[in-house]
Ligand code: AOF
């Protein structure tokens with residue numbers, strides 16, 4: 241007999257694997273997986289595929305049929321208790337006659353938030369929470385951030401030379417990193433709800449910031465922080481498939497009209513010293529259900545985000561080249577006068593991508 245704890249962990253690991261299949265498609269919903277098992281034997285599996293589609297539990301329950309009676313369901317997120325686009329999973333689990341429910345993390349959605357668990361308990365179902373919680377959290381940094389902190393999870397992607405330079409001062413940062421690194425960035429974009437840059441980068445690099453992966457089923461929202469509405473209607477970011485949102489402090493009606501005619505959406509938000517108010521931008525993006533926000537910008541915006549503490553994750557690609565001291569810096573960070581004021585990070589992941597190096601960092605605690 242394998243101990244119950246080990247069995248739960250084993251089935252939860254599989255449920256987390258299943259949840260990962262929704263990495264590129266569930267947005268703005270979380271990635272969720274479910275395994276229904278009796279002892280060691282897996283009876284059915286399910287995962288949430290797309291918003292509006294059935295939840296992971298509903299898929300697994302349908303696959304299990306009558307065999308779900310008396311079984312254990314392992315779900316990566318607390319089963320929901322609300323009528324959203326689909327009926328409550330807690331009710332479906334009760335109706336299916338499962339005996340136990342294990343889940344990894346509580347659903348911080350205020351419409352659920354413990355309500356799913358208490359409904360199961362009230363129906364006499366044994367529950368166990370916090371099974372492989374860290375791994376389940378890691379799947380959904382954006383959804384959890386939006387629900388728990390009211391702001392997106394901010395991932396800043398930067399590509400630099402070994403000496404931390406992102407391009408020549410005269411302009412032209414294409415391309416520092418190789419094909420493999422750029423394909424890797426495409427995958428990071430594809431899992432993001434939105435990709436954001438600044439007006440300066442739109443002007444100097446004219447990026448598209450869209451997803452060009454074969455079979456990509458959704459385009460992240462493209463966001464430009466454009467304080468003065470400098471972006472031209474002919475900019476490439478305005479054109480490709482998907483939505484473009486310009487957040488501005490400008491009230492220039494003529495420029496707005498021309499950009500809107502080209503297909504962009506313009507929203508005015510509060511201004512602040514040096515640009516639009518970053519807090520107001522984050523709040524607005526959270527309201528638009530942006531979970532993971534990927535920032536691909538020049539040194540000004542990345543510097544501002546870093547200095548103000550908005551960065552949750554830094555993904556740094558280092559190409560094995562040197563660009564020298566005349567080239568542009570990684571981030572414009574001024575006023576660090578002592579070692580006590582340095583920005584400190586912890587390395588979460590380090591790997592070679594093609595001929596380049598990828599380092600994933602998070603702000604060091606404290
Ligand atoms: C679950 N299992 O597989 C998912 C859950 O609009 P709806 O009806 O799809 O509801 C979306 C909310 O339901 C989402 O914000 C989150 O709280 C929960 N997602 N819950 O029990 C699932 N995807």
Ligand code: ZN
Nearest residue numbers: 295320328329
């Ligand atoms: Zn549900």
